[in-house]
Amino acid sequence: xxxxxxxxxxxLVVAPHPDDESLGCGGLIALLRSHGHRVHLLVTTDxxxxxxxxxxxxxxxxxxxxxxxxxxxxxxxxxxADEITFLHCPDRFVPxxxxxxxxxxxxxxxxxxxxxxxxxxxxxxxRDRHCDHEASWQILREAAGRVRFTGCWLEYxxxxxxxxxxxxxxxxxxxxxxxxxxxxxxxxxxxxxxxHRSQTTDLISDxxxxxxxxxxxxxxFDEPIEIxxxxxxx
Numbered sequence: 001x002x003x004x005x006x007x008x009x010x011x012l013v014v015a016p017h018p019d020d021e022s023l024g025c026g027g028l029i030a031l032l033r034s035h036g037h038r039v040h041l042l043v044t045t046d047x048x049x050x051x052x053x054x055x056x057x058x059x060x061x062x063x064x065x066x067x068x069x070x071x072x073x074x075x076x077x078x079x080x081a082d083e084i085t086f087l088h089c090p091d092r093f094v095p096x097x098x099x100x101x102x103x104x105x106x107x108x109x110x111x112x113x114x115x116x117x118x119x120x121x122x123x124x125x126x127r128d129r130h131c132d133h134e135a136s137w138q139i140l141r142e143a144a145g146r147v148r149f150t151g152c153w154l155e156y157x158x159x160x161x162x163x164x165x166x167x168x169x170x171x172x173x174x175x176x177x178x179x180x181x182x183x184x185x186x187x188x189x190x191x192x193x194x195x196h197r198s199q200t201t202d203l204i205s206d207x208x209x210x211x212x213x214x215x216x217x218x219x220x221f222d223e224p225i226e227i228x229x230x231x232x233x234x
Contacts (some may be wrong), residue, residue, distance in 0.1 A: 001176060001178050002178065002179055002180070002181070003028075003154075003177060003178040003180040003228055004120065004182065005031045005032055005035055005037075005183070005199060006035055007038055007152075008037060008112045008120040008152060009118075009119030009136065009139045009150070009151075010038040010039075010040075010116065010117065010118045010120070011032055011038070011039050011040070011041060011082040011118055011120040011121070011122060012040050012041075012042060012112075012113070012118040012120070012121045012122065013027075013029060013038075013040070013041050013042070013122045014024050014041075014042045014044065014085070014121070014122065014123045014124065014140055014151060014202065015041060015043050015070070016041070016043075016044045016094065016124055016130070016132040016133045016135075016136045016137055017044070017045050017047045017066075017072070017091065017132065017195070018043055018045075018047040018066040018067060018069055018070035018073075019047070019069070019073070019196040020080075020093055020124070020133075021041050021043070021070065021074065021077075021114065021192075022073045022077070022192040022195070022196065023126070023158055023175065023193060023213075023221045024156040024157070024158050024221075025122055025156055025191065025226070026073075026182075026188070026189030026221075027076075027149075027182025027186065027226045028118065028122065028180055028182070028226055028228070029041075029077040029078070029079060029187050030077045030078060030123050030182070030185035030188045030189065030192075031167060031180070031184070031185055032119065033077065033078030033079065033183065034184075034185070036076070036118075037196055038083070038090075039077075039078070039079050039083065039165050040045045040079075040084070040085065040112075040116050040118070041070070041074055041079060041083060041084045041085070042084075042085050042087065042109070042112065042137075043067075043070060043084060043085070043086050043087065044062070044087050044089050044094055045087070045088075045089045045090065045091045045092075045093075045094060045131060045132050046063045046066065046067070046086070046088055046089065046090060046091055047066035047067075047070075047091055047195050047232075048060075048062045048063040048066065048091050048201065049063070049090070049091030049206045050066075050091065050198065050204075050210060050211040051207040051210035051211065052148070052207070052210075053206075053207040053209060053210065054091070054204050054206050054207040054210060055206055056187060056204065056205075056206045057198075057204050058209075059106055059143065060199070062204075064105050064190065065138050065198055066196075066198060067086065067140055069188075069195050069196045069197065069198060069199075070084065070195075070196075071084060073192040073193070073195040073196060074192075075086060076188055076191045076192040076195060077140075077188060077189075077223070079090045079234065080207075080212065081115050082098060083121070085112055087089070087105060087109075088109065089105065089132075091132070092131060092132060093132075094132045094135035094136060094139070095132075095135060095139070096135045096138055097133075097138055097142070100120075102138075102139070102142075105139050106119050106139055106142045106143050106146065109139055109140060109143035110125060110146045112143075113143055113144065113147045113149060114147055115116040117156070118151060119151045119152065120151055120152040120153075120154065121140060121141045121144060121149065121151065121152070121153055121154070122155075122228070123136065123137050123153070123154060123156075124137050124139070124155065124156065124157070124158065125155045125157035125158075125160055125229060126155060127160070127164070127167070127168040127169075128157050128158060128159050128160055128163075128164075128168070129159055129160065129164050129165070129168050130159045130162035133158065133159065138154070139159065145197060145219060147208045153230065153231060154178070154228040154230055155175070155228065155231070156226070156227070156229070156230040157166065157226055157227070157229075159187065162217065163186060170229060173232055174231065174232060174233065175228045175230055175231050175232060176229070176232060177227060177228075177229060178227070178228045178229070178230055179225050179227060179228075180226045180227075181224060181225055182225065182226050183224035186222075186224055189221070190222065193221065194231040195219070195233045199211065200212070200213050200218065
C-alpha cells in the first residue's frame with residue numbers, strides 16, 4: 001500500500017537520537033513540508049553517548065554538536081529550529097515503563113501533544129531492538145493514551161534489519177506496510193543525513209571505539225522508498 005502524505009496533516013516525528021529523523025523519516029518530512037504541513041520533531045536523547053572516550057568532544061560539547069547537527073538537518077528538510085523539542089534524556093538511558101523517570105517524561109510528551117495537536121504521530125518501531133528506540137515508543141504510547149490521541153499512528157524502523165531477532169519483526173496481521181516514494185526529495189534526505197557529520201565521518205577522530213554509521217547502514221537509507229508500519233490493532 002502507498003502512504004498518502006497529503007492526508008497526514010500536522011505531524012509529530014519522534015527521533016530517539018539526533019539523526020534518526022533524517023535516516024528513517026527524512027523523505028517523509030521533506031514531502032510533508034512540500035505539502036505545507038507543519039512538522040514538529042521530538043528528539044528523545046542528547047546523543048552524547050556516541051563517543052564516550054573522546055577528549056576533544058567531552059559530553060557537554062558532544063551534546064551541543066549533536067543538537068546543532070539535528071537543527072541543520074531539519075533546516076535542510078524544511079523544519080525550523082523552533083519546531084524541535086529536546087527531551088534531553090541521556091543517550092542509552094531513556095526511561096522505560098518500569099523506571100522511576102518514566103512518568104515525568106510521559107507528562108512532558110503529553111503536554112507537547114496537547115500543544116501541537118498533531119493529526120499524525122510517527123514513532124520508532126516498537127521492537128526496533130535499540131533500547132532508546134523501544135523506550136521512545138513506550139513513552140509516546142503512554143502519552144498518546146493520556147491525551148486520547150485518535151489520529152494516524154505510523155512506525156518506522158532504523159535498526160530492525162541489522163539487530164532484529166525473529167521476534168522483533170512484524171507479526172502476521174499486526175501492521176499494514178506502507179510505502180512512500182521519496183524519489184523527488186531523495187537529494188534533500190541525503191543532504192540532511194550528511195549534516196550529521198559526527199555520525200557519518202571521522203570528525204571525531206580521537207575515540208577509536210566511537211560510533212559511526214557504516215557504509216552498509218547508510219546504503220539502506222539511500223533508497224527512493226521509505227517504509228512505514230501502521231498498526232492494525234491500535
